[in-house]
Amino acid sequence: MSFMGFDHKWIQWIKACLVSSITSTLINGSPTKEFSPQRGLRQGGPLSRFLFILVMEGMHVAIEDVVNQGVFRGALIGDGGLKLNxxxxxxxxxxxxxxxxxxxxxxxxxxxxxLPFSYLGLPVGANINRVDNWNKVIQSFDKFLSSWKVNLISVGGRLTLIKSIFNSIGIYYISVFKMPDFVNSYL
Known part of the structure; x- marks a missing residue:
């Protein structure tokens, strides 16, 4: 990230998010001893999508550099390599x-x-202060909650699933946009 021009303080914040987290699990309603996750970011976590884009851009720049220096030579596929779909x-x-x-x-x-259009599930160019631009988030919650087979999941399992969905969908939106009060009152 420093190679891409990010400030040292910002890089330290991201590192802190990745290495300083601790968690515990609930067993019969009681928390276990805290431990540090060993597998990095959770897929679908609010930070993982943004870091994926940064990593891919950094990788692209690094590969371009070694190709330009003649250290690495790409393989040509077909009549010109990769193409846009x-x-x-x-x-x-x-x-x-x-x-x-x-x-x-x-x-x-x-x-x-x-405009507006959707990129990585987020509305781009939309007036985010309008109710209808938050309908996707609200409908996502409703869709997930209504599609569960309630009889097949225990109460603890339902609670865990609800927390997981609210964290991954809602936090992704509110990490980019300020949530208006009307949405906050609905959720």
Whole structure:
């Protein structure tokens, strides 16, 4: 991260999140002795998505450097290597009319898009202070809660599942956006 220009203090904060955590489990309602997790970040945790992007960008820059220095040579696959999947790509215009975006989309083979759109499950370009832009979070909670087979899960299992879902979905949103009071009162 220092190679990418991140401040030393910010890097220390991230390291502290990764190495200083402790946890315990509840057995019959009583907490066990605290221990440190040994496997790093939990998949779906609020920090893991952001760090994944940073790591991938750092890896990309490092690989580009060694290729440019001639230390590493990539293998060519087919007639030019990796290609964009145009069926999964969208073209978004900033400061141009949607008609111009549509014209360029026809040329490139991408689908035209406009604001707001979703990236990594988050709304980009949406007014986050509007109720309907938080509906995805609220509906996610409702969907997970209503789809459980209540009879097959113990009370403790349901509680653990609820905490897990609320942590992964809700914290992901509120780590990026300030949650309005109306959403906080619903949850």
């Amino acid at each position: 145009l069926q999964k790509s969208n073209l978004l215009g900033i400061g141009v009319s949607f008609q111009q975006v549509e014209e360029m989309a026809i040329i490139t083979g991408c689908a035209p898009a406009s």
